[in-house]
Amino acid sequence: MKILVTGGAGYIGSxxxxxxxxxxxxxxxxxxxxxxxDSTVKWGPLEVGDIANETRLRAVIxxxxxxxxxxxxxxxxxxxxxKNPSLYYHNNISGSVSLLKxxxxxxxxxxxxxxxxxxxxxxxxxxxxxNHPTDPINPYGYSKLVIERVLADLDRAHGLxxxxxxxxxxxxxxxxxxxxxxxxxxINLIPIVLKAARLGTTVSIYGNDYDTEDGTCxxxxxxxxxxxxxxxxxxxxLLNGGTSCTLNLANASGYxxxxxxxxxxxxxRKSIKSKAxxxxxxxxxxxxxxxxxxxxxxxxxxxxxxxxxxxGDAWKWEKLRAPDAS
Numbered sequence: 091m092k093i094l095v096t097g098g099a100g101y102i103g104s105x106x107x108x109x110x111x112x113x114x115x116x117x118x119x120x121x122x123x124x125x126x127x128d129s130t131v132k133w134g135p136l137e138v139g140d141i142a143n144e145t146r147l148r149a150v151i152x153x154x155x156x157x158x159x160x161x162x163x164x165x166x167x168x169x170x171x172x173k174n175p176s177l178y179y180h181n182n183i184s185g186s187v188s189l190l191k192x193x194x195x196x197x198x199x200x201x202x203x204x205x206x207x208x209x210x211x212x213x214x215x216x217x218x219x220x221n222h223p224t225d226p227i228n229p230y231g232y233s234k235l236v237i238e239r240v241l242a243d244l245d246r247a248h249g250l251x252x253x254x255x256x257x258x259x260x261x262x263x264x265x266x267x268x269x270x271x272x273x274x275x276x277i278n279l280i281p282i283v284l285k286a287a288r289l290g291t292t293v294s295i296y297g298n299d300y301d302t303e304d305g306t307c308x309x310x311x312x313x314x315x316x317x318x319x320x321x322x323x324x325x326x327x328l329l330n331g332g333t334s335c336t337l338n339l340a341n342a343s344g345y346x347x348x349x350x351x352x353x354x355x356x357x358x359r360k361s362i363k364s365k366a367x368x369x370x371x372x373x374x375x376x377x378x379x380x381x382x383x384x385x386x387x388x389x390x391x392x393x394x395x396x397x398x399x400x401x402g403d404a405w406k407w408e409k410l411r412a413p414d415a416s
Contacts, residue, residue: 097163100125107119137150201252210223253335257320262394283354
C-alpha cells in the first residue's frame with residue numbers, strides 16, 4: 091500500500107520509509123526540505139511541499155491516494171522552541187492542523203503521529219507509563235501534546251483513527267549505513283559525542299551534580315530502527331481496523347551521560363574529552379519509559395536496545411559521512 095510520510099526526508103522519517111519498503115509498502119515522501127535532505131529519499135517518490143500548503147497537499151493526496159499517513163513533519167529542537175516558541179506553534183501546531191484538515195476533506199485515512207515523551211514534562215514517577223500526567227515544560231513538548239488532543243477530537247468528530255507514538259531518546263542509525271542523522275548543528279547527545287571523538291573536540295556535560303550514581307542525567311535511548319519498526323506496526327494495526335491509542339516507545343532502561351561517553355570511547359577506540367557545564371533549566375535527573383502497552387497492542391519490543399549497538403551503528407554512519415574518521 092502507498093503510505094504518505096510527511097517529513098520523510100528527516101532522520102526518523104527516512105528510517106520509517108525504509109522500514110515501510112521492507113514490509114512491502116510504498117512510502118510517498120512529502121517534505122519541504124527545510125531541515126530534511128533529498129539524499130535520504132531512496133524508497134519511493136519525493137513530493138516537495140509544506141504541510142501548511144493545503145492546495146499542494148490536496149493535489150498530492152489525490153494523485154497518490156495513500157492508504158495511510160505517517161506524520162513526522164515538525165521542528166524538534168527543545169532549546170530552539172524555548173527561544174522561538176512562535177516558530178514551533180506555527181509549524182508544529184498550525185501546520186499539523188492544516189494537514190489534518192486536508193486529510194479529513196480529501197480522504198480520512200488512518201494517521202500515525204510522531205509524538206514525544208516530552209509531553210510528560212518532569213517525571214513524577216518512574217518508569218513513565220502512558221497514564222503519567224502530561225505537563226510539558228517547553229513549547230516543543232506542548233506542540234506535540236496539542237496535536238495528540240486534536241487527533242482525539244477528530245476521531246470523535248470524524249472517525250479519524252490514529253496512533254500517537256511517544257518515544258524517548260532516538261539513537262543510532264541504519265545498520266546498513268544507508269541513512270542516519272544529518273543535522274547541523276546536532277542536538278542529540280550520541281552524535282555530539284561521536285563528532286567529538288572524530289574531531290577531538292570537547293563534550294559539554296550539562297550538570298554533574300544530579301542525584302544519580304555518577305552525577306549526570308540518565309536517559310532512555312531507543313534505536314531509530316526500532317522506532318521505525320513501531321511506526322510500521324502502528325500503521326498496519328490501523329489499516330487492519332485497530333482503534334486509536336497512544337503508546338510509549340522505550341527500552342525501560344537508562345544510561346547516564348558519562349556512561350554514553352565511556353561506551354563511545356570503547357566503541358570508537360578513542361579518548362573523548364568532556365567538561366562540566368551548568369545545568370540546563372528543566373532537565374530532570376532521570377527519564378525512563380515503560381513500553382508495556384506497545385508490546386501488548388503492537389507486539390513491539392526493541393531489538394537493538396544495547397547502548398553499544400546503538401553507538402556502533404551511529405559510529406558507522408559518522409565514519410561514512412566523514413571519511414577522515416577512523
